[in-house]
Amino acid sequence: MQLTRTAICKSLLILLIFGSAVSVFAQSKSAKKPNVIIIMADDLDSRQLSCYGGQNLQTRNIDALATEGLKFNQIYTSEAMCVPTRASLFTGLYPVRHGSFQNHKPVYDNLKSVGHYLADQGYRVGLTGKDHVTKPKTVFPFEIVKGFEPNCVAPTDDYELDDVKKYITRDSQPYCLFVMSINPHAPWTVGDTTEFDADKLILPKNWVDTKITRRQFVKYLAEVRRLDNQVGDITRLLKETGQDKNTIVVFLGEQGAQFPGAKWNLWDVGQKSSMLVKWSGSVKPGTQTDALVQYEDITPTLIDIAGGKPIAGLDGKTFLPVLLGKSTKAREYAYGIHNNIPEGNPYPIRSIRDTRYKLILNLTPDKDYYNRFMMNPEQKDRNSVWFSWANQATSDPNAKRITERFVKRPAIEFYDTQADPWEFNNLATNPAYQDRIKQYQQKLDDWMKQQGDTGAALDIIYAKKKE
Structure with missing residues (x-):
């Protein structure tokens, strides 16, 4: 039976549509989600990195990431200590809401973290190295990978x-691996x-220049x-x-x-x-941004990259x-909290x-600031830098x-960080800034209320949670 021209055309159209659908399906199936390697330092003065203006050493391997990617100039931790920062990184929550609002205070055990969110998008999520914030396992379901030292x-x-x-080459499943160095x-x-x-x-300009300080800085x-060497080893392994x-x-x-x-x-x-x-093919090499971001923003970004809602x-x-x-902007304000x-x-x-x-x-300006890891008179040998400063004073x-600035602090400090990056010139009593200060105070108060942050009442001794 001879096919008509119309029938032949219809048949070809069906084959074309079907073939296109198969092609699109094959492309979508082969389009692999990107892997993620996150290398995190420990107590790093980022101003020492040469790509951030440091002059004491050339951090060539870290600088290479800046040359090949995007450098963020305005990223802040909400609480300047290890456990709260890492808990914020993993949960996407500020410290009061995740529970680790004091150093080494555990997070609430009813939370989810990046381990859950990326697993929902088909990822393996692993961690090697410093493991302070990996408990409870129900909150942080990381696959622990041997390799880097876990004790800081x-x-x-x-x-x-x-x-x-072995972890990064195990199979074709996308992965997110946190490489947590204990340096420096x-x-x-x-x-x-x-x-x-x-x-x-x-x-640094906010230091007192003593021989002991210089000696310790060399070690640091x-x-x-x-x-920097570890970063180089990881990037070479990837290649x-x-x-x-x-x-x-x-x-x-x-x-x-x-x-x-x-x-x-909180300076x-x-x-x-x-x-x-x-991120080859997606992030323009050799670029930088002044977009304001915090550690709490990283997990939501990873979810977005993975295709999650x-x-x-x-x-x-x-x-x-x-x-x-x-976009050149991410958030309008960054917030900070410290409980001593x-x-x-x-x-x-x-x-x-x-x-x-x-x-x-x-919040308690009538008291003196004291930190036992830097200012303990019973351990002057371990607190040598501070006491060399005090002696020279x-x-x-x-x-x-x-x-004196370190120990005795006013109720309010207000700084123009562009003109005064070391925050020496307190503008709190300057008449020209009073309206702005009131505006910021109101926004900070609103944030604290939204977080359930009771302020000074939060900085107390809590009963240790039973394992």
Whole structure:
């Protein structure tokens, strides 16, 4: 039976449509979701990274991520200490809402985290290295991967990449692996100190220049070098295994160093961090952004990248449009919280900032600030930097100004961080800024109420939870 021209045309059209549908289906099936490697430092003064303007060493491997990706200039931790920062990173919640609003205070056990959210999108989620925030397992269902040192106060940071290699090449399932280095966390016992000349180091401007400070800074920078080497080892492993072709690499600096005025405070040297994102084909190389982001925003962004819908109730918000170059802004304000127990006496602090101005409220300004890891008179050998500052303050006006500023703080601090990046010039009593200060105070108060943050009443001793 001879087919008519019309019948032939119809048959060809059906085959064309069917073939196109099969092609689209095959393409969608073969379009693999990107892997993610997140490398996180421990107590890093991000200003020491040469890609962020550091002059004491060239962090070539970390700098390479900046050259090949996007550098964030305005990323902040909400609480400048390890456990709260990591809990915020994993949960997308601010400290009061995830429960770890004091250092080493556990999160609430009814929460979900990035381990759940990415698993829902078909990802394996693993972690190697520092594991402070991996309990309870019901909240943090990470696959723990051997390789990096899990204890941040270990005298060594020995690591191997065999198990990391097995994890990233195991199968075709997309993965998100957190590589948590313990560098450069105290006690600063690893690394080659011979690279640095103590007398030639450029010290942060909020430090007192003493021989002990320079000696300890050498040890610290040696661990920054170790961190940079680890970043290089991971990025080379990705290239050797071909994983670099479909893997997003994120570098995070965590909070500031364990020197007076940084970690355990809400000045920028403690709260300000670093983030570099390399994503071949999606993130434009060699770019930077002043978009304001916080650690709470990272998990919502990972969910967005994985193709998931926004999770209701999270404090963070996705900054994927910033990564893709479709927006220059992410959030309007970044918030900060500090509760001093168990690291010292009660000394609650709160903060709010945009990309320029910053308000800090010291909620118990009648008391002196004290931190047992830096200012303990019973352990002057372990607190040598601070006591070298205090000794010099008896004869050096600049040292006296810095040490008094650290111990005795006003109720309100307000800074123009563009004009005054070290936050020395408190504008709280300047008439020109009173309206802005009131505006920021109101927004900070609204945020605290929304979070259920009772302020000074939160900084108390809590009963330890039974395992």
